[in-house]
Amino acid sequence: AQTVTQSQPEMSVQEAETVTLSCTYDTSESNYYLFWYKQPPSRQMILVIRQEAYKQQNATENRFSVNFQKAAKSFSLKISDSQLGDTAMYFCAFIQGGSEKLVFGKGTKLTVNP
Amino acid sequence: DTAVSQTPKYLVTQMGNDKSIKCEQNLGHDTMYWYKQDSKKFLKIMFSYNNKELIINETVPNRFSPKSPDKAHLNLHINSLELGDSAVYFCASRPRASGFVGELFFGEGSRLTVL
Numbered sequence: 272a273q274t275v276t277q278s279q280p281e282m283s284v285q286e287a288e289t290v291t292l293s294c295t296y297d298t299s300e301s302n303y304y305l306f307w308y309k310q311p312p313s314r315q316m317i318l319v320i321r322q323e324a325y326k327q328q329n330a331t332e333n334r335f336s337v338n339f340q341k342a343a344k345s346f347s348l349k350i351s352d353s354q355l356g357d358t359a360m361y362f363c364a365f366i367q368g369g370s371e372k373l374v375f376g377k378g379t380k381l382t383v384n385p
Numbered sequence: 386d387t388a389v390s391q392t393p394k395y396l397v398t399q400m401g402n403d404k405s406i407k408c409e410q411n412l413g414h415d416t417m418y419w420y421k422q423d424s425k426k427f428l429k430i431m432f433s434y435n436n437k438e439l440i441i442n443e444t445v446p447n448r449f450s451p452k453s454p455d456k457a458h459l460n461l462h463i464n465s466l467e468l469g470d471s472a473v474y475f476c477a478s479r480p481r482a483s484g485f486v487g488e489l490f491f492g493e494g495s496r497l498t499v500l
Contacts, residue, residue, distance in 0.1 A: 306487055310426075313493070314494045315491055316477075316491035321487065369486075370486075371433045371435070375428040378426045
């Protein structure tokens with residue numbers, strides 16, 4: 272079974288600084304996708320960024336980028352120029368190609384301090 | 386316009402009662418899901434429906450019964466509620482196209498508290 276591990280339960284960063292959230296996963300499959308979802312205090316889950324396993328290029332979305340290390344099964348999220356609105360739980364997630372079962376890590380609570 | 390809407394957003398009830406949570410999406414998506422988030426924020430899939438057909442039933446007690454009257458709606462009915470059912474239940478949907486696999490649109494969640 273696929274597993275997703277987020278080893279940092281909580282992190283904090285000063286506004287405007289950069290922070291990196293870690294995620295590792297375990298799978299024997301070659302066709303899969305990885306995601307970072309954000310859950311602000313309002314509770315609604317929002318997709319931040321997505322990475323296809325077959326793509327070597329790391330995905331970026333504005334201030335959010337990933338460091339995808341396929342051999343190491345590592346998928347970290349970098350947030351640049353952190354803003355107060357980035358305060359949220361961040362979940363790393365994995366899905367096998369052809370599956371509908373999105374597997375989440377336990378989350379990292381990020382606090383951006385003014 | 387709310388894309389994925391759940392009702393009620395908060396529900397407090399006694400053990401042993403039966404309750405339902407409704408979910409509707411106006412995005413035209415074919416696939417819908419129920420996820421459960423426990424008190425430690427851990428999210429786990431419960432059910433998935435594709436165009437009214439059940440495709441994932443993830444070892445959930447049979448006290449939980451999803452129903453999809455049409456592809457825009459996926460309701461969750463829970464019988465004989467137990468303390469351990471207290472959680473936030475999220476409905477989600479995604480477009481049918483394979484390019485959107487894993488890209489879920491979530492509702493705001495329904496917080497169920499069983500006393």
